[in-house]
Amino acid sequence: MSKLPVYMVMHDALKEDIQRGKYLVGELLPTEPELEKIFNVSRTTVRRAMELLRQEGIVEIKQGKGTSVVDFRAKQDLNKVTSVTESLRRKGYIVRTKSMYIDTIPASEKLAEELQVDVGKLIARVQRIQLANERPIVIMKNYIPYDKVSGIEEYTDKFSGLYEFLEKQYNIEITNASDKIYAKSADFTESEMLNVPPKTALLCIRRICYNHDKPVCVDQISVLADHYELEVSMSGRYK
Template sequence: MVSINRESNLPLYKQVKKLIYEDIRKHMEEGDVLPVESKLEKIYHVSRITIRKAIDELASEGIVEKVQGKGTFVRSRKIIQEASSITSWTEEMKQKGKKTETTQLNIFEVFPSKKLAKKLQLTSGEKIIGIERLRVVDGEPIAIMYNYLREKFIPGFLENGLTKESLYEELEENYNILLEEANEQIRARIAVDAEASKLQIPPDSAVLHITRTSFLPDGTPFEMVELVSRSDKYEYHIKVTGRNKNKVY
């Protein structure tokens, strides 16, 4: 049952856009063709102009692609990252059959900000290693990633650099560091100009900003990660279990 609310302050084309997107998300795959405009008019009981505005917005967001003379096709679905265990970004993408690459790699030594020093419980004068990367999937820039690592646990890292695509694989094999648990925070915000330029998205686009603090087996904080990802190409799924019921005495 199509639900268009003509009393709503939300424009009709925005409502239609949302309904078409939900239909794509639930029932369609990459390469599927959308119904023609005349059929969409009948489905949603709106004008041809409203349908076209809705489709144009979906196209501008990269969800569909209009091909002259052939129709409107579903583009690649969003990349979904499952937050149920500590895995590297590279491992996660490879499990999904995605071709990944890293560009604009920058590794540096720095004194931490007060925020980082507090998050990582650093001692006075302790330095950290910063890693900045642009992560590309199937030829498209998807995320900007910043990793901040406690230097004293990874001697020689600054000189040796990152020799593997996966940072966590590098830490495990070359430094015997296995991360036991992590705390994450996720929020939506507007991209700053530099981020929009790197991610090749319009200025003032929405992005997901994910922050993770990772811990060694003894509970020592070792790493802080900041991931800024395109919201039109990236979803973050969190698996939760049933809540514990406390006994009442």
């Protein structure tokens, strides 16, 4: 088994320290000379590791001031219907879609129940990977009754945010949604798609989107857990 390059080992160690809270948002990382001593590496190795962290949106490098940790997690407010794409863009990421594939499938029992259609009804399936600053972080699958989006396959690779596209192209407005949220480890296929090791933590969302309480699509979202967080406001105690 081949070993990771030294700069990747350093990158992974620093990233883990940041995720565990050793270095907080806004805090400066050790200087380049200090990192050379900590990791027993060259200045070139330090700079390659720092540049990779910068490209991932985890740190900010300012000449003469040092390298600081930034708030890199995209936040989704669960009190409003927003897509992952919209949340990433609000965070300042440049979002791009990769490997979009649109086909049709018959509705399974589960999809039929979620979309309130007959089993076997023709469903448009939209599959794609979302990149944030050129790093793949989200696997998306969307299921929509085909009679609501006839001809959608002609728009392959021509949109990024599905909700905005549905509203503009098909006059379908998403007014409310229900989410089931769970965590899982990336399997081999998911790890290959996201370019991460198998068993990397994923945050998964199974969402049913509605137009005034009528279901219009089902989303299956798997996002790298270290780049995304959910926020919800609650009031009152359950008794």
